Amino acid sequence: MKFNINNRFKAVLGCLLAVGLLFSTPSFADQQDSLAQDSTVSAVAADEGAAGEADSAATAPVVDSAAASSPASSTTAATNPAQEQVQQIDPQVYKNLTYYILLFLIVCTIVAVVGKVLSIYELTRKMNGKYNPFANNTLQSVLFVVFLVAFFGFVYYGYAVWGDWAWRAAVTEHGKRIDSMFIITTVVITVVLILVHLLLLTFPYIYRMRANTKAYYYPHNDTIEKIWTIVPAIVLTVLVLFGFFTWRSITNVPEDLQKSALQVEVLGEQFQWQVRYPGADGVIGKRDYRLTTPTNSYGIDFNDKNAWDDIQASDIVLPVNKSVRFHIISKDIIHSFYIPDFRVQINAVPGMTNYFQFTPTVTTEEMRERMNDPKYDYVMLCNKICGSGHYNMQKKVVVVTEAEYKEWLSTQNKYFTEDLQKEFTALDSKESDELTTASLN
């Protein structure tokens, strides 16, 4: 009994100390803040000693230490230049850290005090014979119900606010099919999420342990188990079939449609994208990575005449309502060609070409009106970890009318620049020279 009173006494003392610290520390830190701003950089190093003292005292009047440190600082700064050199980081940093650690310790103390108070309360209840062994059990079960309500509120908030931020209808033909499937899936899983949590978190309350109750011995029921095996299986089958055919229709484009589409090649490299349009002939020229030079950083093989009219584009510009077939390649490591608004993604893998064919249906102008944001742009971004610049590897995507597209295309430069042409002819003649000498030999 005596021991308990002692504990309570300690707890009260601790509580007082904690409250005292809580009130004194923020003001203390504020003082230090203003002090750090006032004093010059050279003075700051010396301040630390004073701050350390103040730290240990914690509740000591702060104004004194601040006043004391200012004259002291000028002398120590002069006598101790070496220390200053080591001390490049503002000591305020350490003070802030100490402040937060103290704050956390106070929280811990409070938690400990509350814990002690609770156990003392329990002990006294036990002594008075009023202790209910199930009180805590009931409390926890009620907390589950409280959590359930909060959880539903949170889910609703998420759907309503963040969902609204996140959701933009797709602006491609296949994207619309993906969207409708997305919505169906969302409905299904939201219903399941809510039902399951309703049961999972109310059962603890309804069937919490009470005195003199016994659980219902119910080891299995084959019928119920069959039902909840078959029902998910059916729902999943529907989703799978729906998804499978959508996926096939997106990825399995008939060959004639592949050929009639506009061809565009995109090359990913650390940390930018290059875009190549085929030019007047509609055929993208060959590329050989071994031909990469500072002037021909794309590695285009100009022996292939199809490459001569290939166009270098600064942005990805696409005509609306026209099927585009993207050839995605990589120069160095794996990147990912990702346009969220279009529901388009495929990796750029070195050593192989990946394709994605789609039809944009909404021009950038229309999208800006729809979004009510005059600056809105579609964007293509890298979605596969590729190094330090990964977070900013983007290309603007512009969807325009057919006429605007043609006009834009005519203003773009060719890859086969005059410099490259000269280099190429020089190389060519040298090669033919070599060939003739070789044949002579």
Place this chain on the structure above:
Amino acid sequence: MSSTVISHGAAHHDAHDHHHETFLTKYIFSQDHKMIAKQFLITGIVMAVFAMLLSILFRIQLAWPEEDFPILEVFLGKWAEGGRIKPDFFLSLVTIHGTMMVFFVLTAGLSGTFSNLLIPYQLGARDMASPLMNMLSYWFFFAACVIMVASFFVESGPAAAGWTIYPPLSAVPTAIAGSGLGMTLWLVSMTLFIASQVLGGVNYISTVLNMRTKGMDLWKMPLTIWAFFLTAIVGLLSFPVLVSAVVLLFFDRTVGTSFYLSDLVVQGQILPNEGGSPILFQHLFWFLGHPEVYIVVMPALGLTSEVISTNSRKPIFGYHAMVYSLVGITVLSFIVWGHHMFVTGMNPFLGGVFMITTLIIAVPSAVKAFNYIATLWRGNIRFTPAMMFAIGMVSFFVSGGLTGLYLGNAALDINLHDTYFVVAHFHLVMGSASIFGMLCGVYHWYPKMFGRMMDTKLGYLHFWLTFVGAYLVFFPMHFMGIDGVPRRYYTFTAFPFMDKWISVNMLITWAAIIAGLAQVAFLWNFFSSIWRGKRAPQNPWNANTLEWTTPVEHIHGNWPGEIPTVYRWPYDYSKPGHDTDFIPQHIPFSETMSSNLPHDFEGNEEAIRIQNEWNKQNNREVIEG
């Protein structure tokens, strides 16, 4: 078969009863499964804290990308010059956080701890089949941890290619600084880790198959053991494939082979490699990587099954269905790996096939979730901290598993692949769910491990802060993913459409910090209770399984005399007609005549005859033989 092994074990035990244990053999190079379990657990906890701190670091960067935190420079030096984490180091943080959490915490820390602790205890074995291999398993794991942490002290920094270490990024040191010595250490560490897993796995499987006590047939094993057993099989079949992937990558990096490399011009340098394919690595990696998800989550499911049943005072609903669904998950887990590669350029038709297998795996998972709820129904639920974590685990498993329906669907995955949606999905379904399964196990079996009880109030505090914190952290991420925000982005400031998410990032980071601090409650509780906790009774939870028949003080060989014989399944809770609400597995039916059911005798006519005689004497209904 099993009886001969046991008699041999008993003789062996007697002969060595008096041998002396030094500090070194007892605590360091211990071959005792109980001590090894504790070693795994404490190492796992240390790694978890380390990996959690890494996550807090990158969460700070994501929430306040424009602000300086000079204190970071104090700790991280050149990696956070001026108090801002560098992009390269950010990627290292993400990479090592993922690697440590998945492999060291949720694989070794979870199944290493509880397989070691519970397989001999719950099966009635004196120790593992091979204690020496068991010890090696721990020390390989420990070496792997040390090497992984050591990579933070390398000039060029730790591995930074993501925990999936896709080449060429991980193969070409000029592509990213972390792919220098840091990646070599990662590969060495992982090879050691896999050796540890294989040693452990062989041991678990052979113990389960050979060393069960008398009467413990497979259908009398607790679900925990089923889960560990199947997990060990999955690990044993899939981890070696990762070794091959790692070794080939090692060759590409050092010897100049081209298994994964072809057509590369890195930083203007034309590389000589030709003919390899980065996709090959992805296949090899995910052939382990996907089963790995189930290696992580199945033990958690096993532990929660046991805890939910014990604390609902009710048999687990559909024991056979639970086992078959585990078996189904085990088998299916090997044929779904391609769903990680829908948009990598793998043949799209193959993608369609993987999509079908992937969505099928949702069926056994759904069965498990429904069975948990049915177990709660009409129970008599006691909320120990372990039970709280078990319920939390089911909640995470459901809400994280459901979003798998999007990601497993190849068409929807186009837009969600590698976005925050994926981060949210797997952190809920395998991260949070498994951590909660692990914590549930720690709270439940702590008395068995240390002979003392943990403080329950701190346990509740820990649960609520973590449970709410985890939802606050991961739930908003779904919406970022739907908006198209990619994962592993150093900052969201480079794109106008991501601006709106910075406020949400701050919410997430604060939630993460608070949930992180809440773990101090656990750590304090865990470590202080080792010495100062209340002394545990022999069977604190009134549970049925065999580990609670051992003495509280750990002894070599687990049981002082004969190993108890098992007569019944482990879930006879609240059986009608019995005076207490639990009947441990080693109580024979002859002692519980008043509660026996026809089903219990499995067609044993002699037993039914005896029961019927008793029933007639006591005016009870006669069983139809």
